[in-house]
Amino acid sequence: MEEKLQPIVQSLRELESDQQLPKSLKQxxxxxxxxxxxxxxxxxxxxxxLNELEELTDDQNMQAYTRTQLFNIISMLEAVTSS
Structure with missing residues (x-):
């Protein structure tokens, strides 16, 4: 895996381990x-x-803080594509 993806994957793993996150979102x-x-x-x-994660942002079951984290991760991914 590319070096520039490692912090993104780490952030996603942290988000995935959130106990408050519904199972469908974790999947x-x-x-x-x-x-x-x-x-x-x-x-x-x-x-x-990006397609997977952008679908999640519309989910009504997601807390605002989690949505913000997700938007940050999406921004990181978009930066990878533009570089």
Whole structure:
């Protein structure tokens, strides 16, 4: 896995371990983590992970703090694609 993805995956793992997070959200975050850890082309992995995470931002079960963390992670991923 690329060095620039490591802090993003770490942030996603921290978010995934949040006890307050509903199971369905944890599963989608886990999917995004596995996507980023694959050996495909970087832009493809980032794009797929972004799609997964952006779907989560509309979830009504998510707390505002968690949504903010998710937006920060999405911003980090977008920075990877623009560099």
């Amino acid at each position: 989608k975050i886990g999917t995004a983590i596995r996507t980023l850890e694959q050996n495909n082309e970087l832009s493809m992995r980032v794009s797929r992970a």
